[in-house]
Amino acid sequence: MFDQDFKKSSRCFSEEELVSYLYNEIDDSERTLLDDHLGDCITCTDEFAGLSEPRFSVYRWQKTEFADLATPVIFGPWEEAPVPEVNAVESSSASWIHALLAAFRRPAFAFTAVPIVILISFTVGLYVKYVPNAKDDVATTNPETVVQAPSEPAAGSTIVPLPRVEKKRMVETHLAANENTKAKNSTQYAKAVKSSAPRQLMKNEVASTNTPNKPVSYRRAPRLSDFEEEEDNSVRLADLLAESDRDRDK
């Protein structure tokens, strides 16, 4: 790099030589030559001093404000853990779960979806709690299955056996009347069920209407008060049959 006859010449430092000397990036032999020249050349000495001053300022700035600074933590996507491989079924199920969770993370979706979900859950819970099983209810609350105990004749009264024709007519009349009563009762029943609020079947009701092994019905049973307005004056077939039996026995 340097001219071997540099010592003999009056050539001053080049820019590159000056900078190399300034930062001490020269070998020992070259430094010796430059040291000797600086001792003899005012121009190069001034030039060298002029570069040393700003260089030292930058060096001092670096030492004061940067040298003791900790290196900031550099982090990035290369530090994320690799996603474990899953089979197709798991990945598809996981993907829709992730999509659903991602959807719920959106505030707008969460604010609308959560109340809807709560409302639906509440409604389902009410239905399960208060609406009894229809299948079990039919056996216990169907008015047709209510068996009326035959009424005992009043004490002291005389029972007169009816002629057979009369009996037949009475039975036919009874059956026709029963059909009307049945229709009226079913209407009354439907009205009673519709108008009343669902109520929980009490334990005594369960005991009276159900045999021990029969499943409990939670459908609303018609109340007696529902039929209060209706007077049942029809002749019951059971009464007629009981009467005829008694006559036969006599």
Next chain:
Amino acid sequence: MLTNLTDEQLVDLAVSDNSEAFGEIVKRWERKIFALCFGMLGREDEAGDAAQETFIAAYRNLSNFRGEAKVSSWLHRIAVNQCLTVKRRKKTRSEEFLDDEDGSAENAFVASPLYMPSVETEKAERLVIIRQAVGSLPVDLRQVIVMKEFEEMTFQEISETLDLPLSTVKSRLYTALKQLRMKLERVPLEIA
């Protein structure tokens, strides 16, 4: 062991989805890139952000690294661009910036004869002045002096990193120091 691999080998591994390889690159160069960013920007927080963005940009563009240049050159180029982006962003926001083409900021630090600051205050002011002076240099000159003083790289290393002839690197450093001298001569400055 990743520590025994060259930068180029680590990049090849990183391209093949080996995240540890890129982590090793970060570990090797984070201090030097941070130093470069600090010298270019003059502020620790901005330098930290620029260094972070440098490595993230490098990671995202791994596939674009063809191996024609050295990894250090590639990282330095990204870092300088990130620093320039930060400076442009600051100028857009009209915040205080380092670039001071007309020297008006330097004049603000000229002490009046009647002003007698304490020694510590004076030192702090000098640091501000030199920081601004370096910040006002052209990018190509600033980069060389920052790489020399902050990254403590040799001329040969700077030459290889910037892909410039050795003589060009030294010439640029000479020019940078001359310009700094002119800027600092406007302000009374004593070498302690």
